[in-house]
Amino acid sequence: MxxxxxxxxxxxxxxxxxxxxxxxxxxxxxxxxxxxxxxxxxxxxxxxxxxxxxxxxxxxxxxxxxxxxxxxxxxxxxxxxxxxxxxxxxxxxxxxxxxxxxxxxxxxxxxxxxxxxxxxxxxxxxxxxxxxxxxxxxxxxxxxxxxxxxxxxxxxxxxxxxxxxxxxxxxxxxxxQPKLGAFVLGDSLQPKDTLGILARCRYGMEAIITKVKQVDPTFSIFSTPLAQADDYKAHLSLDELGLLKANLEDRDILIEGKQLMLASQNGTAPHFDQQFGQLLYRHFANLRDHKRTSTDKINRMVEASMNAGALGGKINGSGGG
Missing domain, CATH: 3.30.230.10 (Ribosomal Protein S5; domain 2)
Incomplete structure (x- = not known):
């Protein structure tokens, strides 16, 4: 078999x-x-x-x-x-x-x-x-x-x-069943740091959610608008606020991405590839700048791909390599 x-x-x-x-x-x-x-x-x-x-x-x-x-x-x-x-x-x-x-x-x-x-x-x-x-x-x-x-x-x-x-x-x-084009999967050949990244992206974010809920019990990672994140400035460090905003924006990017893919299935997304690529890159920017899952080498790989004509790009996986 x-x-x-x-x-x-x-x-x-x-x-x-x-x-x-x-x-x-x-x-x-x-x-x-x-x-x-x-x-x-x-x-x-x-x-x-x-x-x-x-x-x-x-x-x-x-x-x-x-x-x-x-x-x-x-x-x-x-x-x-x-x-x-x-x-x-x-x-x-x-x-x-x-x-x-x-x-x-x-x-x-x-x-x-x-x-x-x-x-x-x-x-x-x-x-x-x-x-x-x-x-x-x-x-x-x-x-x-x-x-x-x-x-x-x-x-x-x-x-x-x-x-x-x-x-x-x-x-x-x-x-x-979106009408996706081709993806190029690049390997940085750098060992990844799964546990180190998770310490920040998971446990760090869970701590931020706990802290925010202490001052606003109505906060929800599922539904609180991105614009509302600034209401918690006084209770979070700049780093924590950035991570919170990144997660809320990535949540919204996914919703937009899913809607775009459904539209492509129905033939109602004439600029699908360009819009899809832009969403991927916005997601990457949050992973790079706030979740810090990327590396200098992977950043250069993504930018080189974009300069060579790619419509979008992001780091894939747990990160750190």
């Missing part, structure tokens, strides 16, 4: 899903595939020739974790808790061309692929929906290890195409 899953890029809502705000993400034409079947014993043998690595382990229950982010084992544990039974091991080959640690959800695509493979070859097989696979992948990658990420990566890779995703008050996914 062979299963494959695409990576993804985030179009709008970068660093907002873990605040409960919606995101718009798109699958890309790079994938991870798993090919193989059941083994004759209770060993799991994983061949990763792209990385010159191999891994093997017994199908104990539960499987103990032997390293950070032990996703192959965590996925099996999550599936077992959901009632899946595995009486044998597996032998598989894993290939992929999604850049690793580059903000394109290679790990989420891997887990979605692995979960899809396992559920179809379990002793009690079941073909799950894309949404169910996304939920399982989120549990195996984020919840199982107490990671701080959101749900965008798992749902966008599992479902594919372009999606609008809300996670509050409950999961809501809409498929979008």
């Amino acid at each position: 062979k299963i494959s899953t695409p990576g993804r890029i985030c179009l709008f809502g970068e660093h907002q899903d873990y605040l409960g705000l919606p995101v718009v993400a798109a699958a890309i034409s790079r994938r991870i595939s798993i090919e193989g079947g059941k083994s004759s014993d209770d060993m799991v043998r994983l061949h990763l020739p792209d990385l010159n690595e191999e891994e093997a382990f017994l199908m104990e229950e539960p499987l103990p974790y032997v390293k950070e982010r032990d996703y192959f084992r965590s996925t099996i544990n999550v599936l077992r808790r959901r009632g899946f039974v595995f009486g044998q091991g597996f032998e598989v080959n894993i290939h992929g061309n999604i850049p690793i640690n580059s903000g394109t959800s290679s790990s989420s695509a891997l887990i979605v692929t692995w979960a899809n493979f396992l559920t179809q070859l379990a002793d009690n097989p079941k073909e799950l929906s894309s949404k169910e696979l996304g939920e399982i992948a989120n549990e195996a990658e984020v919840l199982e290890f107490g990671e701080p990420g959101g749900m965008m990566d798992h749902y966008s890779t599992a479902i594919g195409n372009v999606i609008y995703l809300e996670s509050v008050p409950k999961i809501h996914v809409e498929g979008l």
Whole structure:
């Protein structure tokens, strides 16, 4: 059996899903595939020739974790808790061309692929929906290890195409079919700083929301107008005020972007590419200037792309590299 899953890029809502705000993400034409079947014993043998690595382990229950982010084992544990039974091991080959640690959800695509493979070859097989696979992948990658990420990566890779995703008050996914052109994905080759960036963008923003609600209990990250942010000047530092405004504006940019994509589906957005590019760049400016997820090199890459004729551009992923 062979299963494959695409990576993804985030179009709008970068660093907002873990605040409960919606995101718009798109699958890309790079994938991870798993090919193989059941083994004759209770060993799991994983061949990763792209990385010159191999891994093997017994199908104990539960499987103990032997390293950070032990996703192959965590996925099996999550599936077992959901009632899946595995009486044998597996032998598989894993290939992929999604850049690793580059903000394109290679790990989420891997887990979605692995979960899809396992559920179809379990002793009690079941073909799950894309949404169910996304939920399982989120549990195996984020919840199982107490990671701080959101749900965008798992749902966008599992479902594919372009999606609008809300996670509050409950999961809501809409498929979008905008007439998108080509995207150029550039790799800065700089290691990213996910946890350092999250300390500012997530925990820093959560602290700002708490501070603002102490003086204005009616404040809502979902509905308070951007113009109202200046009402809190006396209670926030300039840095905090900038981060608050950036999140409120990015929320509004996403709404505008979604409306624009819906218009393109209906043929009522004659200048779609230019408007879409401008929204991407406005989102990037907030990520660069206030959320500080970009780097000097990535800034130069975006500006060089714009000077060469790109209609828009932004940093993709958690940032810091």
